[in-house]
Amino acid sequence: MKVVLIGTGSMHNEYNSASFLIDDDIVIDMPNGMCKNLYRVGIDPSTINYVLLTHFHGDHYFDVPFYLLRKSKDNNKKCKIYLSKDGIKKCKKLLIYAFKNPAKDVLKTVKPSFIIDDKFKVNSYKVEKVLVDHGRQKPCYGYIFDSGKFKVGFSGDTTLCDNLKYMCEVCSCVFLDCMFIKGTNKHMGIDFLEELVNKYPKVKFYPVHMENDTREKLKELNLKNVFVCDDYTKIEIK
Numbered sequence: 001m002k003v004v005l006i007g008t009g010s011m012h013n014e015y016n017s018a019s020f021l022i023d024d025d026i027v028i029d030m031p032n033g034m035c036k037n038l039y040r041v042g043i044d045p046s047t048i049n050y051v052l053l054t055h056f057h058g059d060h061y062f063d064v065p066f067y068l069l070r071k072s073k074d075n076n077k078k079c080k081i082y083l084s085k086d087g088i089k090k091c092k093k094l095l096i097y098a099f100k101n102p103a104k105d106v107l108k109t110v111k112p113s114f115i116i117d118d119k120f121k122v123n124s125y126k127v128e129k130v131l132v133d134h135g136r137q138k139p140c141y142g143y144i145f146d147s148g149k150f151k152v153g154f155s156g157d158t159t160l161c162d163n164l165k166y167m168c169e170v171c172s173c174v175f176l177d178c179m180f181i182k183g184t185n186k187h188m189g190i191d192f193l194e195e196l197v198n199k200y201p202k203v204k205f206y207p208v209h210m211e212n213d214t215r216e217k218l219k220e221l222n223l224k225n226v227f228v229c230d231d232y233t234k235i236e237i238k
């Protein structure tokens with residue numbers, strides 16, 4: 001599996017909003033600026049066939065209209081969007097706000113499949129969608145990819161919760177929210193991450209959604225098995 005950390009920042013700094021590109025045709029979340037950021041790594045957004053959305057805060061899905069519009073102009077119309085049920089309306093509404101006149105034609109031409117299943121297959125991966133805890137914002141999901149050989153987790157926005165621990169139990173590699181130095185009831189912090197690092201010493205952790213002071217502190221602490229990456233870092237998982 002090839003993962004590109006497109007965004008490792010929170011929405012309030014110079015780093016891109018949390019988002020991932022997997023094997024060049026799957027993305028997890030489509031935040032503000034995602035399509036531009038894909039172009040920056042040489043990927044035309046029209047080549048993305050699978051979009052997995054974690055929840056419906058703007059910094060996780062506001063580029064969906066740009067993606068659908070681009071897709072409508074390209075021959076490759078394959079477009080599967082995995083999300084929670086409430087998100088289907090939100091994506092369509094956002095497209096209308098962004099591009100009122102072409103919106104209907106875009107939907108007719110692209111015919112995106114909106115899929116709300118908890119378990120599904122994407123390319124050769126079996127994917128499990130797990131509910132995490134992002135405070136009042138409900139539902140918010142994380143995703144576990146199973147290649148048959150290894151499992152990789154993507155947490156979505158979350159505080160420390162049972163399903164995040166489950167993710168750490170079954171995965172060898174976890175990409176997770178670590179927004180703050182001190183965790184809250186909505187987001188992880190370094191204190192909560194340290195708990196996971198101690199409890200799951202075999203897991204490799206890649207924090208994202210980081211505020212700048214959190215990033216600096218994490219680099220300074222240099223915790224075992226915690227890899228603090230910049231935007232556009234490429235990771236091979238075998």
Ligand SMILES: [Zn+2]
Nearest residue numbers: 057134137157
């Ligand atoms: Zn959020």
Ligand SMILES: [Zn+2]
Nearest residue numbers: 057059060157
């Ligand atoms: Zn967020």
